[in-house]
Amino acid sequence: MFVSELNMVSFRNHRRLFVDLEPKMYRIIGPNGTGKTNFLEAIYLAMTGRSFKTASLKEVIAFGEESAFVAATVVMDDFARDMEITVKKDKRRFLRDHNPVKNTSAYGRGMGVVLFEPGHLQMVQGAPSRRRAFIDDMLRMLSPAYDEAYTSYYHVLYQRNVVLRKLRDMDLLDVYDRSLANYAAVILRERLKFLKRMAASVSTYYEAIAGEGEGLELRYKASFPVVLDGELETAFYESLKQRRETDRERGRTSIGPHLDDLSFLLNGEEAKKFASTGQIRSIVLAMKCMEIDRVSEQLGEAPVVLLDDVMSELDEKRRRMLLSMIRGQCIITAAEPMEALEEAAEAIDLIELKKSADDLREEDLW
Numbered sequence: 001m002f003v004s005e006l007n008m009v010s011f012r013n014h015r016r017l018f019v020d021l022e023p024k025m026y027r028i029i030g031p032n033g034t035g036k037t038n039f040l041e042a043i044y045l046a047m048t049g050r051s052f053k054t055a056s057l058k059e060v061i062a063f064g065e066e067s068a069f070v071a072a073t074v075v076m077d078d079f080a081r082d083m084e085i086t087v088k089k090d091k092r093r094f095l096r097d098h099n100p101v102k103n104t105s106a107y108g109r110g111m112g113v114v115l116f117e118p119g120h121l122q123m124v125q126g127a128p129s130r131r132r133a134f135i136d137d138m139l140r141m142l143s144p145a146y147d148e149a150y151t152s153y154y155h156v157l158y159q160r161n162v163v164l165r166k167l168r169d170m171d172l173l174d175v176y177d178r179s180l181a182n183y184a185a186v187i188l189r190e191r192l193k194f195l196k197r198m199a200a201s202v203s204t205y206y207e208a209i210a211g212e213g214e215g216l217e218l219r220y221k222a223s224f225p226v227v228l229d230g231e232l233e234t235a236f237y238e239s240l241k242q243r244r245e246t247d248r249e250r251g252r253t254s255i256g257p258h259l260d261d262l263s264f265l266l267n268g269e270e271a272k273k274f275a276s277t278g279q280i281r282s283i284v285l286a287m288k289c290m291e292i293d294r295v296s297e298q299l300g301e302a303p304v305v306l307l308d309d310v311m312s313e314l315d316e317k318r319r320r321m322l323l324s325m326i327r328g329q330c331i332i333t334a335a336e337p338m339e340a341l342e343e344a345a346e347a348i349d350l351i352e353l354k355k356s357a358d359d360l361r362e363e364d365l366w
């Protein structure tokens with residue numbers, strides 16, 4: 001899969017920019033603040049309907065403008081899809097092949113994009129929500145059933161918490177508990193199934209990156225006792241029921257997939273607490289390699305890979321290892337030139353692109 005055309009108007013610091021792309025590796029090198037990350041954000045947004053920088057889409061509108069526009073032609077399965085997003089201060093419009101699409105999951109269905117940015121290092125070091133987000137984002141992209149269960153789960157969770165805080169309606173609470181248990185079971189089963197498959201591949205990648213003698217293991221840490229004999233839904237419902245009083249005192253739901261965690265064990269020790277900076281980077285790198293594989297497998301073609309400012313953090317061996325892993329279209333940003341990139345990737349020059357877009361505008365006027 002690859003982006004063959006990218007067009008943006010009033011998107012962050014890019015007033016107007018148009019570029020033709022091929023299914024190969026590109027590099028964007030330039031000083032801090034030139035709009036490299038914004039460029040990747042535009043691709044990610046055009047493909048998925050979501051930004052990796054903000055939950056509030058109106059932030060992408062260039063300062064002083066009323067709206068932002070980004071469009072991409074994505075070639076998948078040998079078909080060109082037109083993806084188009086307009087963001088205004090109070091509304092947004094998503095068009096897929098010129099048809100309006102209501103939600104982001106329908107908009108981005110089947111699109112494969114894998115992003116790696118420095119913030120992802122928090123996957124190991126940061127709060128559990130970071131690790132859940134990694135698994136959830138991937139599963140939501142891979143499985144529509146998961147995506148649906150996920151959205152519904154959070155919707156019901158919110159409603160249950162409102163009942164806990166403000167209402168004393170036990171019947172209503174029971175309705176929410178049953179519904180929550182139903183979605184939680186789907187989420188948990190899919191997460192565990194996924195984890196089982198991905199754990200082996202992540203360990204293999206880790207070893208390839210770090211060398212022998214370091215073993216990486218992944219473990220799921222559930223916030224409630226998990227039974228796996230098909231009674232998951234009932235068991236979770238019972239646990240919720242038992243906790244109603246405590247939950248009411250706290251004003252929130254104290255167990256469930258929204259609180260579960262994932263732990264990385266390096267030679268048997270919790271990586272979050274004991275791993276070195278380089279080891280943490282390698283763990284995230286291994287996770288990303290696995291993600292590229294899983295998405296490729298699912299979609300039957302390689303995803304678009306966006307690597308934001310990660311090369312500078314790696315030594316030469318790891319850089320080359322990473323580049324050799326990637327098939328298909330990949331866009332890599334860096335603040336400084338580096339040998340491995342110069343050799344492997346073609347340059348995208350943001351300054352030149354801006355100039356030519358401005359020239360085009362002048363000509364349009366005539």
Ligand SMILES: Nc1ncnc2c1ncn2[C@@H]1O[C@H](COP(=O)(O)OP(=O)(O)OP(=O)(O)O)[C@@H](O)[C@H]1O
Binds near residue numbers: 012031033060062334
């Ligand atoms: N909505 C917006 N409108 C106009 N400019 C914006 C908007 N949002 C961010 N910017 C500008 O974009 C610039 C940052 O762009 P970006 O993060 O893409 O830079 P970068 O090239 O990735 O830099 P670095 O090398 O530091 O990562 C900042 O100067 C910021 O002020």
Ligand SMILES: [Mg+2]
Binds near residue numbers: 038
């Ligand atoms: Mg950046």
